[in-house]
Amino acid sequence: MNRGLFISIEGSDGSGKSTQLSYIREYFRDRNLDAVFTREPGGTSIGEKIRNVILDNENSEMCPLTEAMLYAASRAQHVRELIIPALKEGKHVVCDRFVDSSIAYQGHGRELGDCVSVINGFAVGDCMPDYTFFLDLDPEVGRGRIRSDAFDRLEQEKLTFHRRVYDGYVKLLSEEPERFIRIDASGTVEEVKEAIYASLDEIFQIRERNNG
Numbered sequence: 001m002n003r004g005l006f007i008s009i010e011g012s013d014g015s016g017k018s019t020q021l022s023y024i025r026e027y028f029r030d031r032n033l034d035a036v037f038t039r040e041p042g043g044t045s046i047g048e049k050i051r052n053v054i055l056d057n058e059n060s061e062m063c064p065l066t067e068a069m070l071y072a073a074s075r076a077q078h079v080r081e082l083i084i085p086a087l088k089e090g091k092h093v094v095c096d097r098f099v100d101s102s103i104a105y106q107g108h109g110r111e112l113g114d115c116v117s118v119i120n121g122f123a124v125g126d127c128m129p130d131y132t133f134f135l136d137l138d139p140e141v142g143r144g145r146i147r148s149d150a151f152d153r154l155e156q157e158k159l160t161f162h163r164r165v166y167d168g169y170v171k172l173l174s175e176e177p178e179r180f181i182r183i184d185a186s187g188t189v190e191e192v193k194e195a196i197y198a199s200l201d202e203i204f205q206i207r208e209r210n211n212g
């Protein structure tokens with residue numbers, strides 16, 4: 001049996017990732033593609049508990065390294081309990097954020113640097129996405145789209161933080177151009193959806209060609 005495809009979806013806060021994920025779900029459902037949809041932090045019962053600790057607005061004293069390690073701990077569980085078994089069963093896995101979020105938010109946003117890659121190396125081993133969609137939107141525009149009274153702990157960060165996160169993603173894209181698919185997220189919901197669908201069509205055509 002062929003291993004499933006592992007696809008992660010990344011984007012700055014307010015880039016419309018949640019809306020587009022619902023369309024990606026439709027894409028897989030309409031084509032009868034067997035896929036597991038999951039998210040980070042979270043994805044497992046242990047991971048969801050870790051998520052609540054990380055995003056809790058009351059945990060304002062959390063130091064950056066603790067935060068990075070909690071994300072990685074959630075990810076270690078997620079990879080072993082859910083992602084690898086699903087891929088081995090031939091299912092596709094679509095993950096709302098993965099290791100690149102840690103590199104961008106903790107490595108660049110929190111300025112922890114390379115130690116984030118090291119910690120996450122332990123968490124993911126060689127389980128990396130085949131493709132990563134990056135919904136590209138200027139952080140200032142993105143923040144304007146979110147209601148500030150609904151901000152979680154990470155979203156409350158200043159614009160300079162989100163600018164560093166964005167720059168972190170841009171660097172990742174330049175380092176791994178074959179894994180990343182950059183989607184311009186400044187257009188209408190429909191335009192962004194069409195761009196993602198076109199890329200998914202291409203991904204599955206390549207897969208068919210390779211398997212056939």
Ligand code: TYD
Nearest residue numbers: 013040041071097098101102105106154155
């Ligand atoms: P979530 O409510 O899922 O936000 P979004 O819709 O933007 O994905 O909260 C996840 C937050 O956690 C988001 O601000 C990004 C952040 N994050 C990290 O800082 N590091 C990570 O490794 C992950 C997975 C998420």
